Amino acid sequence: MEMDIKRLAKLAKLKFTPEEEEKYAAQMANIVAMVEKLPDLDASGPLIDPDNPMEFRHDEVEKKYSRDELLANAPEVQAGCVVVPKTVAE
Amino acid sequence: MELYRLTAAELSRMMQKKEVSSVEVTRSVFDRIAKKEPEIEAYITLNEENALKKAAEVDEKRAKGESLSSLAGIPVGIKDNICVKGLPTTCASKMLANFVPPYNATVIEKLNASDCVYTGKLNMDEFAMGSSTETSFFKKTKNPFDTSRVPGGSSGGSAAAVASGEAIVALGSDTGGSIRQPASFCGVVGLKPTYGSVSRFGLVAFASSLDQIGPFGRSVEDVAMLYSAICGKDSYDTTTVRREYPRFEEKLTGQVSGLKIGIPDVYFGQGVSNEVREKVMEAAHRYEQMGATLVPVTLPNTDYALAAYYIIACAEASSNLARFDGVKYGYRTSNYSNLEEMYENTRSEGFGDEVKRRIMLGTYVLSSGYYDAYYKKAKFTQKLMQGMFHEAFQKADVILCPTAPDTAFTFGANSDDQVKMYMNDILTVTVNITGLPAISFPCGFDGKGLPIGCQLIGDKFSEQQLLSTAFAYEKAAGGFDLSRTLD
16 A cells, blocks of 8 residues: 555645655554454445434524634734735735 | 542532531642642643632532532543633643633533532643553653553543542543543543533544543542533534433442343453453452353454544544644744645644644545545444444443553553554444443552453443442442552
8 A cells, every 4th residue: 555645744734854754654554554454344325323313503693702702812813803824826 | 538539429428518628628639739740740731729719619609508519619620622711721732732712611511510620631642642641742641550651541631630639530531442541541430421422512623423521530429420410412512412311420229130241252352461351350250249140242353443443533533633724723833934834834833743643544544535445434334333232232231341451551662653552442442433331440450550440331321320330349349449549
């Protein structure tokens, strides 16, 4: 099993140095060898749990939080908004 | 007698009779923390000032004659992945080192309603990913029985604090054994409840279809009391189940006469140490002497269980942890020139190695071309395993087996070999992927004096049976011996 560490890292929004890539490739190969031990099953049919239907809430605001409280954890805030790097090109 | 040594049930009775106050109990626990914490390092955040204030409030309510819950004024430790408003909730990660939740988890709202006192936030493996608490960004918690050994994980801080008297009881969370294995390693009782019986609202998500919050205590009665206080339907967690939950501590009969106890051979086999096997079988025979019958049952192959578990858990983790992007909360890198780079550097600097490995595995099994081979197959294996347990429960009322294949290991013993570390979970993960409840209680010591845990697995919502069966053992054994860790 060949794992494309670079591609997976990109998908997972992670970055590795070449040394880390090598280390991860070796470790991931061992882990994948472990998780490959699955029985051969007829993988078809439904997977839902009919005994446990989910109950949804009405779409109404219940808990109330202040904007300032919620933004207190954001790394950068300006005028009540979170700040991120520019996302559109000039 | 130092108050921190007593159980929640004993302290509760004393407080009701006004023999002691909550302030005295809380003071005793913080004195104990001051003495033991430099050695054990169970806590990430201590909450002494608020705790003493709350204790004084409870004492005042009691003095006024208000009717209070049995947990009122009891010092409880909280695993650091459960949100307590105003207290840092770090998940033992650099990523959330500065995160202070603006809300309470539902279990905390429930414990507030019971007037509990919070000692602080307990150490754990980063994002609950690990079996030794060694992956914490902040510190390494020591096993109170032998400080050269790990307390287990991921709820290692919770187990070590309860065992050493640094908390009377504690909350943990169990995704693949994270309550039961540390309970086993630290000689205390830990319950992983049925999936859907305790709300996950405010628990930082690892694998949402497997995570459950549960209690730790030094007696079965304490675990029952804490479980009664936190369980129940919650409209903020759609997976919780509406049903009647009794006060479990009032249902501890200690009667096992006529009980059929299933013994799964495969869970006593390969990889399980001789000492663990012998002690757990001794516990089984003790039940037999009390009138229970032992019956053989067939359970899923442990290799399959471990494979399916790591696929499902990591797939869900890779999705759940996508939210940590340095925008709304948590760590943000200072090194970036555009959005993409900010995401990548934030996540690469903020997460530790084990978390990255699991995100990578989850991304892999969900990626195009591999989904059917891994994730879908794992979900069908899960269904197969649920069927096997269903059959086993036609023959047995509860299933008895070891909690972990061996006793607590030394620091670093498994750190370089992930697969070896993951093998610690072979006896606990099946319970999570089948959604069943299970309890671990101490059933003796190995030659090195380290505790061994016995696990009882029950059918869905059979907590009453599990707690009562474990209570029968505790009574017959004359209690659990924590004299070495409480002195």
